Amino acid sequence: MDLVVRARRAVTAAGEGPCEVGVRDGRIVEVAAGGLTGERVVELGDDEVLLPGLVDTHVHVNDPGRSEWEGFETATRAAAAGGITTIVDMPLNSLPPTVDVAALDIKRKTASGRVHVDVGFWGGAIPGNAGELRALHVEGVFGFKCFLLHSGVDEFPPLSDDELEADLGLLRDLGALMIVHAEDAETIEQAPQPHGPGYGGFLGSRPREAENVAISRVIELARRTGARVHILHLSSSDALPMIAQARRDGVRLTVETCPHYLTFTAEEIADGATQFKCCPPIREADNRERLWQGLADGTIDLVVSDHSPCTPELKRFDSGDFGEAWGGIASLQVGLPAVWTGARQRGFGLADVVRWMAERPAEQAGLARKGRIAAGADADFCVFAPDEEFVVDVANLRHRNPVSAYHGRSLTGVVRSTWLRGREVTGEPQGRLLVRGSA
Incomplete structure (x- = not known):
């Protein structure tokens, strides 16, 4: 073996317990109770747990073009600091x-040689580009994202119902996945428009009904076409029963939520605290608890960051106006401790967190060698101290801009080190650019 990692606690494909993991040429070749030898042996501390490297399939790197918001170097460095070894x-x-x-070629050239973790790419489905989807699929994107309302940027417009249905038929034939930002434009247009520093005004402008209506429509189109669809960043717990029923009916549907919806509540957001603005919004405490229940019963499949950073100026801290501020939460580095803090309080274990944040995101994206500690998988590891507490300080976060809703939040669980294909992630970029089916 090139490397043997010995852990008194580890979360592997076989469950949680002590083990040794043998690595050769960047791959796990054996997981055993003991007796492995290698050129290098790393023994974890008594307070550390070996987890598979996390997989985050919802990251806005914004590079090229808006690299002042984020960039491949800073985003992947923050990911590694948070125990994430693969992003899409x-x-x-x-x-x-x-x-x-x-555009995919431009993005790959921009990222090449600058990434600290492995990086894959989603394609986009917008009006008029149906003829590009097959070529993007052949080039190895992991699937296609669309919006059902204005995306926030004019160059990525939403699909109409007819366009979405046509694209779903094409993607069904390709065997490709459509991931959907599901909020209904008409419902939001009829809601009160947000303005001023009060969070309640912003919350009222993005009602649960907007998600519920849009998700219902996506389910019906998925049922009609037979395509595989995925609902992004679920925040409305009202939609959980229809999601569960659709699955019972055989609709090919998966669902994610995000750490901020599982951590924060609308009731605690102060006036002018626009670092908490995201779309769909953070909702009430009772809604948060039902999202946790959706994870417990399997209606929600996975938890990913929706890391959507921007410059401090775009958050409009000068006015605190929720109507004018950019919507997005930067959380790559703190997603694991945020979810673990909430999970352990509700009786979940680390194996649950690994399932939500490593195994299932890898399965959704078709990353067969990622998200698990098992023979044949990439030797991607997160060394985690689950009982160590800390307070989030934006000065210590590695993404580009010092803005985070988690600033000042007490969390439990510290990432001690991150390993990519058997090498500890340190100062030099060592990530690879992935194509669908390559990992």
Whole structure:
């Protein structure tokens, strides 16, 4: 073996317990109770747990074009600091958006040699680019993202119902996945418009009904076409019963939520605290608890960051106006401790967190060698101290801009080190650019 990792506690494909993990040429070749030898042996401390490297399939890197918001180097460094070894980059907020092969090539050239973890790419589905989807699929994107309302940037417009249905038929034939930002434009247009520093006004402008209506429509189109669809960043717990029923009916549907919806509540957001603005919004405490229940019963499949950073100026801290501020929460580095803090309080274990944040995101994206500690998988590890407490300080976060809703929050669980294909992630970029089916 090139490397043997010995852990008194580990979460592996066989469950949680002590084990030794043998690595050769960047892959796990054996997981055993003991007796492995290698050129290098790393023995974890008594307070440390070996987890598989996390997989985050919802990250806005914004590079190229809006690299002052984030960038491949800073985003992947923050990911590694948070125990994440693979991210999949969203197709919008970069310029150009990833809606054709030429834009994908530009993005790959921008990322090449600059990434600290492995990086894959989603394609985008927008009006008029149906003819590009097959070529993007051939080029190895992991699936396609669409919006049902204005995305926040003019260069990535939403699909109509007819366009979405046509694209779903095409993606069904390709065997490709459509991931959907599901909020209904008409419902939001009829809601009160947000303005001023009060969070209640913003929350009222993005009602649960907007998600519920849109998700219902996506379910019906998925049922009609037979396509595989995924609901992004679920925040309305009202939609859980219809999601569960759709699955019982055989609709090919998966669902994610995000750490901020599991951590924060609308009731605690102060006036002018626009670092908490995101779309769909953080909702009430009772809604949060029902999302946790959705994870417990399996209606919600996975938890990913929706890391959507921006410059401090775009958050409009000068006015505190929720109507004017950019919507997005930067959380790559703190997602694991945020989810673990809430999970342990509700009786979940680390194996649950690994399932939500490593195994299932890898399965959703088709990353067969990621998200698990098992023979044949990539030797991607997170060394985690689950009982160590800390207070989040934006000065210690590695993403580009010092803005985070988690600043000042007490969390439990510290990432001690992150390993990518058997090498500890340190100062030099060592990540690879992935294509669908390559990992």
